[in-house]
Amino acid sequence: MAQLRMALAQVNATVGDLRGNSSKIVDRARQAVEAGAQVVVFPEMVLTGYPIEDLALRRSFATAARAEIDVVAERLASAGCGAALVVIGYLDHDEKGPRNAAALVHDGRVVERYAKQHLPNYGVFDEFRYFVPGGRLPIVRFGGVDVGVVICEDIWREEGPTSELAAAGVDLVLCLNGSPYERAKDDTRGELVARRARELGAPMAYVNLVGAQDELVFDGDSMIVDGDGVQLARSPQFVEDLLVVDLDLPPRDAARSAGRGAVGTSEIARTTLSEAVPPMAADAPEARPVAPPPLSEEAEVWAALVTGLRDYVAKNGFRTVSLGLSGGIDSAVVAALCVDAVGADRVHGVSMPSSYSSEHSKSDAADLAERTGLHYRVEPIVDMVRVFVDQLGLSGLAEENVQARCRAVTLMGLSNQEGHLVLATGNKTELAVGYSTIYGDAVGGFAPIKDVPKTFVWRLAEWRNAEARRRGETLPIPPNSITKPPSAELRPDQMDSDSLPDYPMLDAVLDAYVEGDQGYADLVAAGFDAALVERIVRMVDAAEYKRRQYPPGTKITLRAFGRDRRLPITNRWREHKPTPEQERA
């Protein structure tokens, strides 16, 4: 029975920061080896960060990434990690083009390379645009154990390289991932990894990135399962982690590892590095398998939003954020997220009352500031609005929107003066139906809740306050902001319900139309009122231009607006009741 100590390094890489990422890899590998690890696995594209988009096509970047992996190999040996097998995701480049690759590093050099075979090209992924798929499957014999490597999408396909590895015979498979967070995806992943391990009849180590890159959040959720599909250990979501696990590997049939050549379409390439397991560091502690309890749906989404915002702020070099506080639920939830993400001392809230602002909008905003301890100021916009309205002769909707735009100018002025990142507070429901003022409340550099439906915004607010209650802390969100009826307050007594269907119904239709991608007939067949469907679908389609100009924000759903759902702006196709001819067809 061979025993291997594995370390799964769930790290937060930064796109483009080759030297910073390589230092992180060396530090983590050193820590893993000190903990006795003989095999250390890092996530997909950890050296470059992920996704790198068109940087993959930039020759200077690809050349630098390929050079950096050799530097990492040397640095690993100097750091005392030479005896270990260290597997690192990086950007390779050969005569055929860029590769999404894994380097197998041992004894100060790259001993093997694997190029991802299945390139995802749906949802947020565009890997056909960037990479050339691999056709070679290396199996490295290390410490008498045959180790195969695959990358992320490879395990999501039924006829992927794992079935070829199973046919060729391996003792252990390492899967490197850049798998972005979506609600409840951890359950899907857990089942998938267990199924693949059972098919292989060998343990699988699944290592994912953590942290955010623009609109994507990586939740980690790294895990290791045995050949029966039983989970041995799992990392917590949304934090960096080093998961150290001992694997007992049954004696291997020597004949099995003799096979070379092709099993499926891939060329199998076997290399022997060592027959004996390298010794563990003398003072290595015992490895204790762990698996944290799963997070509730609200806790998971909250953590995703906090991570998305925190990393956007930090990785783009901001120290402070600012936002308008209206006393309403959206700005209150965004403010609470900000406080959790960067700390109250780095959050600047501005109340900007107009002549239509209610008393409670001002008192609820002040209450929020008091509860959270963020920096708070009041900047009335009455005089600015009056100048625009009088000089330009504005009325009706034009006058309403000028209020939102005076607030935008105020926030941008303060941002330029004081250096804050301005946050837009719109939610997914508003974005869907175009219920925001372009260049007004849609202004900002980042939009933390743009993928959160309005009904879920309320759930998050309730959850965050309940969490504070549980911890014996002040509730961050004023209860009145949660319970009062939503209003944009752009004219006297305006209510969201004057212009929009009620939010639970609206979100149900949007869920079916946007996430479910259903057409008019499907929506009506699902039981939604035909006139309501027609109205909502029209609003969604007509607001495409507004969404294109909305700031980026964290994806949490299966289908976020933006890269997940790309529709033409100029578009005469309208979902409608089928014509008699269409029905006959």
Ligand SMILES: Nc1ncnc2c1ncn2[C@@H]1O[C@H](COP(=O)(O)OP(=O)(O)OC[C@H]2O[C@@H]([n+]3cccc(C(=O)O)c3)[C@H](O)[C@@H]2O)[C@@H](O)[C@H]1O
């Ligand atoms: N296809 C297209 N491509 C490029 N631009 C296009 C366009 N179609 C219209 N436009 C332009 O867009 C502009 C109209 O859009 P916009 O100025 O936003 O105005 P609009 O969408 O007409 O009005 C804003 C709506 O959002 C509501 N609102 C505002 C503020 C906050 C909230 C809230 O509760 O959060 C709600 C407000 O009550 C109103 O119903 C015009 O300049 C028009 O020319």
Ligand SMILES: Nc1ncnc2c1ncn2[C@@H]1O[C@H](COP(=O)(O)OP(=O)(O)OP(=O)(O)O)[C@@H](O)[C@H]1O
């Ligand atoms: N009086 C105000 N003072 C400061 N900011 C405001 C004010 N009114 C609106 N805003 C900003 O514009 C955003 C849109 O506000 P509005 O009240 O129109 O819509 P909402 O979607 O109901 O948002 P909220 O729930 O935050 O009120 C707010 O979240 C806030 O950032």
Ligand SMILES: NC(=O)CC[C@H](N)C(=O)O
């Ligand atoms: N990086 C990838 O290949 C990701 C694709 C995969 N289906 C996932 O989201 O987990």
